Amino acid sequence: MPTIYVDKEELFEYLGNQFNTEAFRELCFEFGIELEEDTSEKGELAEGERAQLKIDIPANRYDLLCIEGLTRALGVFLGRDSIKHYHVTPTSNPHRITVAKECSQIRPLIVGAILRNVQLDAARYKSFIDLQDKLNQNLGHQRKLVSIGTHDLDTVQGPFTYEAVKPEDLKFVPLSQTEEMDGHRIMEFYGKDSKIKHFLHIIEDSPVYPVVYDANRTVMSLPPLINSDHSKISLDTKNIFIEITATDMTKVNMVLNILVTMFSQHCKEPFTVEPVEVVYPDGKSFVYPDFETKTITTSASYLNGIVGIDKSNSEIVELLHKMSLEAKIEQDSIVVTLPLTRPDMLQECDIAEDLAIAFGYNRIPRVQNNEATVGAPLPINKLTDIVRREMAMASWTEVLTLSLCAHDDIFKFLRREDKGDEVVVLSNPETQENQICRSLLLPGLLKTVRENKRYPVPIKVFEVSDVVNKDPSTERGVRNRRHACALYASDEARFEIIQGLLDTVMESLGFTHCNKQQDRGYYLEEADVPMYLPGRSAKVMLNENGNTVELGTIGIVHPEVLFNYELKMPISTFEINIEPFL
């Protein structure tokens, strides 16, 4: 969720000085944004420092990412301001950007617009830069999809070209630098820049880099990395040339429209934008910004039904107006014009949410739904609870360990070999602890004992949880399995104690100890399980009417395994799959 800082005094003044911090916090809550902090509440402000409000904005509300947009939306919501309309200045001969065919190799799209006679001051300048950062980050997906370049139009000469050239063939002085650099030097130089280094990968491996030139072959920007120092904007800039490059047409239009609708507020003729024409190699040309408005047709019955209120057409139109949505009634329908500032609205459910906000979420009448449905537990969870309770009643303590672990936990430390058919491997773990999904519960239990050495022996713990196994027979190639694992750690291994617990659990599930030949029951079959001490190691087998299933293993943990887990006391354990009891 993006966070913005706005000047408290400026905002409160705009809202008619009717709010204090607490009342504004409530307004935010109602409107669906969140006042995180008022910097003047934290303590004394420094000399000359102005109080800032730190506000969390929902990720879809690009129109609220700067003070210009926030005041506009809240002003209309509170009935203090009118809904703004935005215009493209009629221009017979607009500035033009011609796109070279090489751009399609790396970053094919560009749009542009011009803000004329802008009055900037330090605060507005900062707001403009901050908004570009936010848009580059969110909608632009860290500049990958979209990145913005803004220039002082009076320092450059149209018509402009958007080209893709070899790194060694471009030369310019980047923003706030003095050294002239080529493409290779730029990569080297900004590889050390804490901010820009994160964007280098977008073009680094391309044979050609995207560049915006003016008519005099002056480099204006190297998207998506850096603008040139030559065309930079200052507080004295009057006319702003905006170029935005992209790989995604929908998003680049959103970004351009947000940027110009927000900042045309500071033009001499507010809310007007001068268009820029873009000509592609195939001869097709487009004029930006695209201010063609869309409408959504909905109805009172739909909207009332979603929100749970009963409002007439005209009441709904009035409520939507609070959200800066202009709607008109056409017979049984309500036709809503989507503002240029709200590209997040895709269909009528989006209108319904705004209606609910305008009405007030907390004023919606509460109506109980009386549709009867039948509750039911999942069989495997019911079975799990039986096993958990049996173990706890038998004086074992339940633990709940992590399902991600290190590769060594399952293999090397347990003296087991990875044959490649058992565990699921993650591609992007942050730590060694998250390399794989566990296929056994035992490592988690051993680690729990290791972390609880301060307690007197015996330590008796168990867990009944899911493990994850590869399984080529499934769609995903993977499946969970519900395992039960228990261990007994004390001065002596005492196989018979952990076996006693297994007997109890089996009996509770209706299976008594039997010999191999019997029809129903369970038995142990000596087996060489590497994680157990030879000779104290067996498979747990289930016999059910002639069908034999291997449930898991039981044994005394191999001393090398104990050593690997930094354990000094003998441990006996069993781990079984309980799904056959379903």
Added chain:
Amino acid sequence: MSEELKLNILSKLDSDGTIEDTSATFKGVSEEAVLGALKSLESQEKVKYKTLTTEIWTLEAEGKDQLESGSYEVRIFNAVPAGSDGITISELEAKFGKVAKLGQGKCLANKWLKKDGDKLVRTVESVTDKVQADLATVNSTSTHPSKDTLKDLKRRKLIKVTKLLSYSVSKGANFSTTLKKQATDLTMEMLQSGSWKTEEFKKFNFDSLGINPSGGHLHPLLKVREEFRQVFFETGFEEMDTSNFVESSFWNFDALFVPQQHAARDLQDTFFLKDPKLVKSLPDFWERVKNVHENGGYGSIGYRYPWSEEESKRLVLRTHTTAISSQMLHKLAQHPYRPAKYFSIDRVYRNEAVDATHLAEFHQVEGVIADKNMSLGSLIAFLDMFFKKMGMSNLRFKPTYNPYTEPSMEIFSYHEGLGKWLEIGNSGMFRPEMLRSLGLEDGVKVAGFGLSLERPTMFKYDISNIRELLGHKVDLGMIATTPACRLDKKMGQEALQKA
């Protein structure tokens, strides 16, 4: 022996009424023996006693030396000849060693001697040895009338104190001169012989703890899960099968109408799989999903970007159980419409930095209600009822954004103890782009809500670090001592803050 001492005490009390000081009456009997006898008699209420403390002062080795040969300062004074010639300090030190240093300091402090260059000369003609006299008093009487003197001598490590405990004794409520053995417990033998009728039982100490039954214990997080499950069952929810930690991006994101460039699908937010890497195939309705992302439909203009099948096939560790809810809704859509309620409580994964409140895995509680009459109003009414069963009766709702629900509401509860609103969950109405692609007919509305299981558990049980709740760093003692989970009662911080 101890019986004899007890009888002696009783007969002494019988004849004298009280014993003023056991150390005088029972000379030569050890303190411990006397105390043992008195405790035993007191437990039978035959006697009452009070503890007396006597200080016994004795001389240390240096004290004994100074009693015999005079204090160091007097010895030094005497070694200085009368008159102005005096004696050099080095001469004194050669003669007296350590004593010279200690003695001359005291002499100077007492103004008996003064320094004259490297010499010491007398300033008075004669001195009396008070220290020696005091030591004599302590030696003969084991104490001294002046407390300050005792303190001073002790400071100079000339004397030491030992504390002698003795007792004054009087008759108790059950005083008699005879002893009867008291029983400590009711035994089978007493029942058989009938002796329990005449047996005298030893007084019981009700202030001591019982013996720990050393039974087993359930994990606190799962105790809370049990309570949540009960509430779901009470309100008619069916439990979903969530036994798939690994999910395709299709079910985890695309089917929920989360666009493929959404930040949640970045490597730094979601765990992707290396082996296996891709799901084998997509469900048969995948083109509906592709189409609604690319071109819209069902009344939506869609996201209008090129949708990638390959991206959709990438396997992930599910980031929410909504990945399962969507599969349940898809199944529900295969049959004629009926209202349905589903829930699950299971693990989900986020590729996040681990800290006191975040782990790479945690448990999500999720509920889904499919109903043609569902509205925000009925969702709010349901959540009111649901959370009331957990002792949270004051709720309010904040508009929020989720990519797959619209309208969306964050759920807040007012916490009286902390005096503020706490976010307890998230909720909303699933978007038609998602529901219709899953095959649900137009007009079927589906509400969903979710919260983490760890957060209320940490709150209810006053656990501040999630690593001490989930995972191997748990304290087994904590598991054994956490109370039962009763969500409708004040627990942990709530109960504390309320008091």
